[in-house]
Amino acid sequence: MLRKNFESNIIHIYRHCYMKYFNQSVHYLFSNHNDLTSLKSSRKYSQTLNETNNTIQKAPHLPVMVNEVLKYLDPSPGKIIVDMTFGAGGHSIKILESSPDVKIFALDRDPLAHQYAQDLSEKYPGQIIPLLGRFSELPQLFCKHKINIKSIDGFLFDFGCSSMQFDIAERGFATSKNGPLDMRMDGFRCPSEPTAAEVLEKISEIDLVHILKVYGEEKQAKKIARAIIDARYTFRSLKTTQELAELVETVITEKRVDKLVKLK
Numbered sequence: 001m002l003r004k005n006f007e008s009n010i011i012h013i014y015r016h017c018y019m020k021y022f023n024q025s026v027h028y029l030f031s032n033h034n035d036l037t038s039l040k041s042s043r044k045y046s047q048t049l050n051e052t053n054n055t056i057q058k059a060p061h062l063p064v065m066v067n068e069v070l071k072y073l074d075p076s077p078g079k080i081i082v083d084m085t086f087g088a089g090g091h092s093i094k095i096l097e098s099s100p101d102v103k104i105f106a107l108d109r110d111p112l113a114h115q116y117a118q119d120l121s122e123k124y125p126g127q128i129i130p131l132l133g134r135f136s137e138l139p140q141l142f143c144k145h146k147i148n149i150k151s152i153d154g155f156l157f158d159f160g161c162s163s164m165q166f167d168i169a170e171r172g173f174a175t176s177k178n179g180p181l182d183m184r185m186d187g188f189r190c191p192s193e194p195t196a197a198e199v200l201e202k203i204s205e206i207d208l209v210h211i212l213k214v215y216g217e218e219k220q221a222k223k224i225a226r227a228i229i230d231a232r233y234t235f236r237s238l239k240t241t242q243e244l245a246e247l248v249e250t251v252i253t254e255k256r257v258d259k260l261v262k263l264k
Contacts, residue, residue, distance in 0.1 A: 063090035069156060070098055077101040079153040084135060087113050087162045089120050089128075096124055105147070107131040107138060111187050112164050132189070172196060175245040181238060197239050205229045223251045 063069070073081060075095045079102050083092045086106040095102055106117040106128055117130035131141045142149060165173040165185070172182030172195070181197035184190065200208075205225050212221035227247055231238055238244050 063094060063158070065158070066091065066094045070094065073154040073156065075099040075102045079103070080105070080151055081154045081156060082107060082138075082152055083156045084138075085156070085158045086117050086130075087158065087164065088116060089113075091156060091158060092128065093120070096127060101127075103127050103129070105129045105131055105145075107133065107135075107141070109134045109186050109189070110164060111189050113162075134186075169241075172241055175241045178240055178242040181241055181244055200228055200238050200244075201232070220252050224248055227251045 069091050073079075073095065075081065076099050079099075081095060081102065082105045083089075083095075084107050086092060086108040087110075089106065092104050092106060095104060104127060106114075106120070108114055108117065109132070111132065114130055114132040117128060121128040121130055129145065131138070131145075133141050161173060165171050166177075167174075169177035169179030170182070171187070172180050172184075181195060181200070183196035184193055186193065194202075203211075208225040208228060209221045212218040212224055218224065227250060228238065231247060236243075236247070238247065
């Protein structure tokens with residue numbers, strides 16, 4: 001969570017932050033990939049979004065830091081808050097319920113979350129303003145809506161994936177649900193971006209170790225990366241979440257508990 005006195009250029013700090021460590025082939029993959037497979041995947045995701053939209057919206061979302069959010073943002077009539085990771089809107093709803101006449105700009109890069117924000121804006125007209133985009137796109141979105149950055153009273157960040165990603169097998173985030181190895185947070189909005197499967201086909205072992213170790217906090221990053229690279233030479237398919245999970249299980253055999261004390 002970050003409060004007021006935010007400088008407008010801070011929004012740009014996330015731009016390309018994940019790209020600087022990767023070699024030329026991975027940069028090329030992210031910058032120029034645009035083929036039929038990706039387009040088919042985007043259409044499949046679009047269909048899935050329409051079919052699951054009602055189910056996701058009816059699912060309860062219980063934010064775990066409500067008291068802290070309300071304490072530090074201190075919502076009051078007339079305040080303007082930007083929810084930078086809207087998701088299912090759990091925190092935003094609590095903010096709206098805590099004080100009248102609060103306005104919230106609901107930002108999310110996930111089209112499904114954006115649809116949820118649009119539906120919620122009908123319940124809170126003029127108080128929920130849905131914004132579809134990434135952190136780096138916020139300045140352009142502010143310009144589009146003629147928003148003065150100095151008028152913002154608080155920013156809220158709740159980092160991480162949500163049930164919107166994990167509960168839909170076609171999104172390719174959860175190894176517990178077999179689906180295409182996609183993992184694109186933007187879903188069909190950016191069809192030219194590669195899927196996780198396509199990244200694994202091109203990425204170097206050094207870059208893959210870096211991703212798993214730094215971003216995934218994986219202690220066995222070198223073993224897993226080596227197994228994925230070896231799979232290329234044996235023509236082993238890594239197109240689904242189940243195929244990736246089975247490959248990882250060949251090198252990581254012990255039962256593991258994550259940080260939430262859930263058995264993996």
